[in-house]
Amino acid sequence: MQWRIKMRTEAIDWLGVLATEEEIRNNNLGRSNCIVNKWDTLQFYLKVISRMPGQASNTQYVVCYSNRLDNEAIVDNGAYDEDVRIDDYVKQLKNYFFRFNYEENQAGYFVAKNIDAINLSEDYYPGKGFTTIPMIVSKHPVYPNDRVYDNFEELENALKNDEYVSKLNKYNTSGLDNIPYLIFHNTETLEYRIIGNFTGFDYDVTRGIRYDYNELKSFVFEEDWYDDVVSFENNNSLLYVGDYVHKKIMAKLDETESIAVKEKIESNQEEINDLFFNESQDDEWEFIEHFEAVAKKDGLFYTKKDLINFHAAVKSSSLVILSGLSGTGKSQLVQCYAKALGLIDDSFHMIPVRPNWNDDSDLIGFVDSMHMVYRPSDAGFINILMEACQERNKNKLYIICFDEMNLARVEHYFSQFLSILEMPEKSRVLRLYSSEYESRLYNSDKYKPTVEIGNNIRFIGTVNIDESTFHFSDKVLDRANVIKLEIIPYTEWKTGEITTKGSFVKEWTYEEYQKLIRMPKDNMLSDREREFIWNVHEVLNSCGKNLGIGPRILKQIAKYLANLPINSNNENISRKEGFDIQFVQRIMTKIRGQREQLTAIFDVESDKSLIKLFDEYSDVSDFLKSRRALEIKNQELNDYGYTL
CATH class of the missing domain: 3.10.590 (ph1033 like fold)
Structure with missing residues (x-):
């Protein structure tokens, strides 16, 4: 038997106060902010009132137990009758700030630990952050x-x-x-x-x-x-x-x-970047045609613009998720992309996600404290990361595909990894276990406490949306380019001999692939594009405080637009088309909720109408795809009373 604790921990100090009874009832957490549980322990809720700059806690309310609160000034008078005991304890709790970490247990509850308390300041008021x-x-x-x-x-x-x-x-x-x-x-x-x-x-x-x-x-x-x-x-x-x-x-x-x-160093770096980019444009378009031919040869029929969209998303995003009907070839498309890049078996890895994955140890591994060894997950994920970060492989390109990644809750098994993806390259370090175990584990020479995640790895996921899968949280959607694949009508399929360009039957190196990637100047969109997104943000935020568009999404859209392949013919994606595509993939996915909350967005007579904004900013894009996506969500609201 292996001893293994399956519990996700937030090793972050949060600030909180006692939640009110009204807050507990409104959030369907119970009828009271403090109860006596079946172990005769007082159990109460703390409300998180702190945040990191621009980043909130994963939960707003955490459970706390009186026997975890080490403060002599707060006394549980167990000799009192139950109602009096609770009232007396609540009166004491109301006078304190609490600092704590929390952990998510197997039942999905967030439980406070390492709790400190200090007196509440006189100028504190409910709602203060x-x-x-x-x-x-x-x-x-x-x-x-x-x-x-x-x-x-x-x-x-x-x-x-x-x-x-x-x-x-x-x-x-x-x-x-x-x-x-x-x-x-x-x-x-x-x-x-x-x-x-x-x-x-x-x-x-x-x-x-x-x-x-x-x-x-x-x-x-x-x-x-x-x-x-x-x-x-x-x-x-x-x-x-x-x-x-x-x-x-x-x-x-x-x-x-x-x-x-800081002195601004005058250099011709931008000119150098432009030179590399211009030299690589022709190569990139040849690669697009090669990619299309490989896909058709393998029996996949997508429009060239769908393939360009996928390629641009992989270049510019830390995570790309392919969504669509089961059987539309999502996994096969990733394989075709790897094949077009000439990636051989040890450079392309498909990791099937299992429904029973419920924390990051299922993907990363865990410390077996009985045998004092680190046991990596049998998915092989950690071994791939270790191989890719070795010095001899740093110019080697890797693709990792998480197949059917929403069969389990992505926020559970992918949580630590998801946060790290957005960090700068040198800071992308995945912690496997606490450093205190390093000298005690028999295989710590092979599995160090941390492993580097290099930029030479591209991460892609595939998902099916049906009754057997889970929907994504905003934490996932904020970090992923979600592409919904559409297939060409069967009547337009062209069969016959398909040839691929021999010059591209090669293995692309990381350095060669990196030359295709262009960073947007100042990470900015145009004034009109930013003005449009801000207006959309205000509309969404007025419908619900959890709806809106963060600065991260603007940067991601700008990077995608900068990385659209350029060609003189009409087969490429224009900036206006690309903006429309990104609005669907980055923003429309976040419009979720009930009819009562979202009705105004779809009402053309309302001041909050997105259709009006599409019309007002027609110079930014024609928003054809966005309008279709909006119609689908409106139909879902009418049919089911909610949209996801």
């Missing part, structure tokens, strides 16, 4: 042997010199677009100081975090801001900043003069 900001405390390292700063000037110099400044503890960088600023806490003067205006970051598990900036800015925390932050004892890495003060800090960063400006 906090942003979690990394903090560096003078003379106190985040971890043993981590870098120590005696004063602010040492931190400032480290940032000016582009050094890795510190590790992060109880903080999640996965999926974050940016950490806008740091807080430095001087333990002698008790002063907080802001330093930042960061444009991005690079996180290395061994060296810590390095921040990017164009102009570095700094200023002292204002006096009236101190009442709007929450800090716990023995916490040398995080500060919870009230959202009002966070907005004030962001505004002041814009107004403050710079203390350092």
Whole structure:
């Protein structure tokens, strides 16, 4: 028997308060915010009120047990009658902030652990939120042997010199677009100081975090801001900043003069990129024709624009998901793409997803604590990643396809990996197990605690949408290009001898494939394109606070449009067509809910009508595909009362 704990953990410090009874009832979590359970333990709900910059918790409410709360000031008077016991305990809980991690158990409940409590501040009010900001405390390292700063000037110099400044503890960088600023806490003067205006970051598990900036800015925390932050004892890495003060800090960063400006190195890099790109255009179009021929030879009949869309999505996305009717050749299309790239057996891997996968150990593996070995999943995923990151294989291109990936809940078995995909290349490190086990595992020489995920791997998934599968959460949709394949009408199938271009029967290297990839200038869309998406965001957000379009999606759309193959004939996808395609694949997939919530979007007479926006921004695109997708969703609302 192998001892294996199947539980997903969020090793992040969140801030919370006692949830109200109304919140618990409205979210169908029960009838009360505190009960006595069958083990005679008080069980209550905490509401998460903190978030990382631009990123919320996976859940808003977590279960907590009184026997996990180590605070002498909060007393469970078990001798009282049940109702009095609960009322007395709730009155105490209402006076505290709670800091905690949480874990998801096998039943799907999020359970708090490692709980600390401090008195609630006088200016706290229901609905108030906090942003979690990394903090560096003078003379106190985040971890043993981590870098120590005696004063602010040492931190400032480290940032000016582009050094890795510190590790992060109880903080999640996965999926974050940016950490806008740091807080430095001087333990002698008790002063907080802001330093930042960061444009991005690079996180290395061994060296810590390095921040990017164009102009570095700094200023002292204002006096009236101190009442709007929450800090716990023995916490040398995080500060919870009230959202009002966070907005004030962001505004002041814009107004403050710079203390350092990075020199703009004049170079002809853009011209070099254009040269490489222009040289590769003809090769890329020949590859498209070769890909089409390979697909037809294997009995697949898709339009050339569908194949171009798939190719552009694979080039520009960290994850591409092919959706469609069962039997339409989704898995075979991925195989044809690999074949067109000349990828031989050890470069292309198909991983069938199983319905019983319910956490990331089913994909990654686990520590067998009885035999003290790391056991990788029999899917072979980890061995592929280890092979691809070896120095001799770094110029080798790999494709990994997760076949029927929604047979199990993607958010469960794919959670850690999904977050890592959005990180910069050097920061894409997958943790297999805690470093504390490395010296104790017999096979740790082969399976290190972490494995690098190189850019030389392209990830693709296939899904069927039927009663045996699960639908995707926003966490998946935000990171994936979801392509719904349509086949050519059977009457238009052309049979006969099909030849492929011999010059492309070769194995593409990562370097050759990388030359086809073009980064959009400044990661920006045109003014009209961004204006249109913002208006759509406001319409969706007015229908539900969980509906909307995040900045990540804008960047992904821009990258896709920049990577559309260019050709002088009419077979290529124009920018207007590409924008329409991306609206369907990136945004329409997020329009989900009940008729009462979404009716206005489909009503042409409503101020929230998407049809009106399509007409108003006809210069951006004709939105033919988007209009058809909208009609289908409207029909679903009429037939079933909801759309997915």
